[in-house]
Amino acid sequence: MSESRSFISRDEAQSPFFVGLDLGGTNIKAGVVDDRGRPLSWLSVPTDADKGPEDAAARMGQAVLQAIADAGLQPSDVARVGLGSPGTMDIPAGKLLKPVNLKGWDDFPIRDRVAHHCGLPVTFANDAAAAAYGEFWVGSGRDFHSMVLFTLGTGIGCGIIIGDFSIDGENSHGAECGHLIINDAEDARVCGCGRRGHLEAYASATAVIKRAEKALTNRHSSSLAARIAEGAELTPKLLAVEAEAGDELSLEIIFEVAQAMGVGIVNLLHTIDPSGVLLGGAMTFGGNQTELGRRFLGRIKEEVNRRAFAVLAERTTIDFASLGGDAGYIGAAGIARVEHMKTNGQAN
16 A cells, blocks of 8 residues: 555545554654544654654645645534654653653653644554554455464564554553563573563564574675675665575575464464464565465464464464555554544444
8 A cells, every 4th residue: 555555635534533653763644534534634744853753743744734735625524633652651641751762852741742733633553553553544454353474574563453453561662572581591582672572572573674684794605795896785674585596594584484483373362362373574585465474374374373373273264364554553543533433332
């Protein structure tokens, strides 16, 4: 969806309308969706995080109003705005706490400041939870009653949806499943958070690059060495290209990621027993569109089959997400819709 967006017209849409905001370290995405999760408009503006949170909040407010105008609507037509944000947060208070990728934004009341600048009520959510809700509402998880979404990228994000609710936790730190412990050894790999043995230390893009660098330093035979000598950057995408061309080390590293993800998924199957588990983000090796992506998913399922209770392995759907980069803003709008319905005493 993110590569070739299609929009419905105002006449096709079903009210009420909601705006979703997806705050990233580089860009802010905004879009209007109708009551069935169908997009009417979309736009992206730079985050310019170094200008500070108040400047960004003002531009988020402007983006909301522009998205509404692009959809052929008035602000009075919109019931609520949803905002998905990265970083540690206090969701009930609507505050960012200490967001790692947004330096200088500590303790910022982002929900209320965005609401001030757009003149509409705002619902605040974790960005991974918002993406999960998007997939649950109108994406690959639309037939599920409960689901988990892992987003594989620089780190590992996660959202858990049960029924119509995002599992945010008592301290707004629910679903931090990138930090599941999958190796309790004293010499387990160190996660970006500084602790050892977490899933993110084995299955994130950062982990993949570190693993490849170590292997090349130890002079493992690989076409990666030649590509890097030619000036190529060592990235998961380069590993995917070389794996598809037959490089054994690249394929081995990708399958190690699959094994780690399988272990992490089994932990969640045995904890919440969801209808499905979806994989999204930038590091899915082409997903269902490539042979490598399908092999990656197959290896994950093999690990799940090996470790999980048989009934869970057989009945739980494990697949790729389908909304791509649009999941965040659509899901944020969906979470705002849930809040609107709850506030107005409506059933879903």
